[in-house]
Amino acid sequence: MSFIExxxxxxxxxxxxxKIVLAEGWDKNIHEAxxxxxxxxxxxxxxxxxxxxxVYEDVKDNYIVIEEMDLDKYANQLFELRKAKGLTIEQxxxxxxxxxxxxxxxVKMGEVDGEICGIQYTTKDTLKPALQILKTAPGxxxxxSAFVMQKGSEQYIFGDCAININPNxxxxxxxxxxxxxxxxxxxxxxxxxxxxxxxxxxxxGAGESVDKVRGAHDILMNNSAAQxxxxxxxIQFDASFVPEVMHKKAKSLDWDTNAKIYVFPNIDxxxxxxxxxxxxxxYEAIGPVLIGLAAPVNDLSRxxxxxxxxxxxxxxxxxxxxxxxx
Numbered sequence: 001m002s003f004i005e006x007x008x009x010x011x012x013x014x015x016x017x018x019k020i021v022l023a024e025g026w027d028k029n030i031h032e033a034x035x036x037x038x039x040x041x042x043x044x045x046x047x048x049x050x051x052x053x054x055v056y057e058d059v060k061d062n063y064i065v066i067e068e069m070d071l072d073k074y075a076n077q078l079f080e081l082r083k084a085k086g087l088t089i090e091q092x093x094x095x096x097x098x099x100x101x102x103x104x105x106x107v108k109m110g111e112v113d114g115e116i117c118g119i120q121y122t123t124k125d126t127l128k129p130a131l132q133i134l135k136t137a138p139g140x141x142x143x144x145s146a147f148v149m150q151k152g153s154e155q156y157i158f159g160d161c162a163i164n165i166n167p168n169x170x171x172x173x174x175x176x177x178x179x180x181x182x183x184x185x186x187x188x189x190x191x192x193x194x195x196x197x198x199x200x201x202x203x204x205g206a207g208e209s210v211d212k213v214r215g216a217h218d219i220l221m222n223n224s225a226a227q228x229x230x231x232x233x234x235i236q237f238d239a240s241f242v243p244e245v246m247h248k249k250a251k252s253l254d255w256d257t258n259a260k261i262y263v264f265p266n267i268d269x270x271x272x273x274x275x276x277x278x279x280x281x282x283y284e285a286i287g288p289v290l291i292g293l294a295a296p297v298n299d300l301s302r303x304x305x306x307x308x309x310x311x312x313x314x315x316x317x318x319x320x321x322x323x324x325x326x
Contacts, residue, residue, distance in 0.1 A: 003148050003155060003187060003286060007314045011042035011321070018320040019044040020313050023103035023117035025063060026054035030119060033309035034059075043317035046112055048099045071096045074105045081108075081133060100125055104133040107295045113320035114296035116312055123162065123299050127290070130297040137294045142167075144175045145288035145299075146182050147274050151281070157183045157261045158277070161270035162288040162299075169215030172196070176220060176263045178291040180229045183261050185322050186289075186315070193230045195240035195259035197269065201249040202233055209265055210234055232259065237273075289315055296320050 011017070020037075022030050025047030034045040035058070047063040049055050055065060071093065078101065079092040095101045103115045117126040127143065136143060145162040148155065159179040160167070167175060176194055183189040196217055200210040213234040220226040232240060232253060239249040240259045247253075264270035278285040289312075290298050296319035298312050 003150055004311050004314055006188060007186075007318045008040075008042050011314060011317055014321055016321065016324065017041065017044050018113040018317040018324075019046055019062075019111075020114045020116060020316050020320070021046045021048060021103045021106050021112040022309070022313075023048050023099040023115060024120050025049045025059075025099075027119050029304060029306045029309055031056050031059070032306040033313065036306070036310050037313055038062075043313050045313065046106075048103060050099065066097055066099065066102065071102075074102060074109075077105055077109060078133065095129075098129075101129045101133070104129040104297065107297065108133050113324070114298070114316040116298050116300060116309065116316055118298075118300035119302060119304050119309070122302075126297070126299045127163070130290075130293055134294045134297065136292050140178065140292040141174045142171055142178075143290055143292040144178050145290055146179045147285045147287035148187060148289070149274065149277055149283040149285055151283045154283075155187070155189070155260070156283075157187065157189070158270060158274045158285075159261075159263060159291075161264065161267065161274045163290070164267060166266045167212075169212050169219060172212065172216035172263065172265065173219040173223070173226075174292075176216065176229075176231065176261075177223070177225055179261055179263060180226075182289065182291050184228070186319055189260055191257065191260045192228065193232075193255060193257070193259040194261040194263060195232045195235050195237075196263050196265075197237055197240065198234035198265055199236065200234050201236045201239045202252065204236075204249070213265055229261075230255065237262070286311055286315070289319075295323065 020043050024030050037045045049065045051067050052065050074096040075093040079089045100117050100121050106112045107115050144160040146157050146159040160175045196213050198213045199205050217233050220231050239246045274285050277283045296316045298316050
């Protein structure tokens with residue numbers, strides 16, 4: 001069963017149906033995705049429109065039109081959250097007219113369980129209000145991203161491929177923990193082997209980047225939360241993916257299978273790596289899924305298809321269920 005099909009099954013069996021706000025309701029692919037989600041019923045889509053003229057004729061309920069709303073309660077909430085940072089009530093009243101801010105406030109105020117944005121907004125414009133309003137989850141020090149890479153029965157997790165440009169050792173360790181927990185809680189993986197990727201394996205190379213990855217490994221080895229995972233020292237991709245190569249290059253690892261979770265040393269490597277696997281290797285890249293926020297918010301690519309939106313809604317919905325059941 002594929003990752004998405006397994007999420008659909010879990011969502012279908014739940015008595016609680018998560019409500020997910022789609023911040024850009026006027027977008028054609030968002031609209032088509034919402035129609036599919038309403039029919040299947042695993043999650044409940046909720047659409048935001050800026051003006052009445054944007055509302056599709058077949059949208060009957062579960063939507064709001066910003067120009068027709070009294071936004072005072074949202075503006076007051078935003079002001080209370082950000083006044084210590086210098087935000088004025090006038091600025092708050094202006095910001096809540098923007099769907100990306102309004103969507104995050106709806107999540108914060110418990111009106112919906114999660115948010116999807118980004119088919120027209122940039123990643124920055126999706127993430128900024130989410131961080132300002134929702135902030136990071138308890139125990140999380142940063143927000144990172146993960147892709148579920150799937151081909152047939154093969155399934156791997158890649159990260160961080162979209163958010164953190166050049167993480168230091170501490171940040172890289174936090175990324176590994178966040179992605180490992182996502183693999184366990186949301187993807188349902190049981191083979192929790194994490195490869196800390198590098199151009200060096202077990203001391204074969206040297207340099208600032210290698211030192212950074214080694215530092216992340218040292219931090220993780222002294223972190224009680226990391227004990228649930230098997231984590232490699234710095235390792236090249238071939239050694240982490242092919243057991244025969246692993247046993248030659250990384251003799252301290254006694255793994256009998258390859259890693260399932262791959263943590264890249266920077267965004268260049270991560271972004272290039274997942275796209276090579278997608279385009280040359282034929283893997284489906286599901287994501288990016290944002291990890292580390294206090295409530296589920298996910299960012300669409302501006303080239304996302306209808307099926308991409310639907311898949312991300314299932315992921316966001318299941319993230320909401322996991323959070324609700326904790």
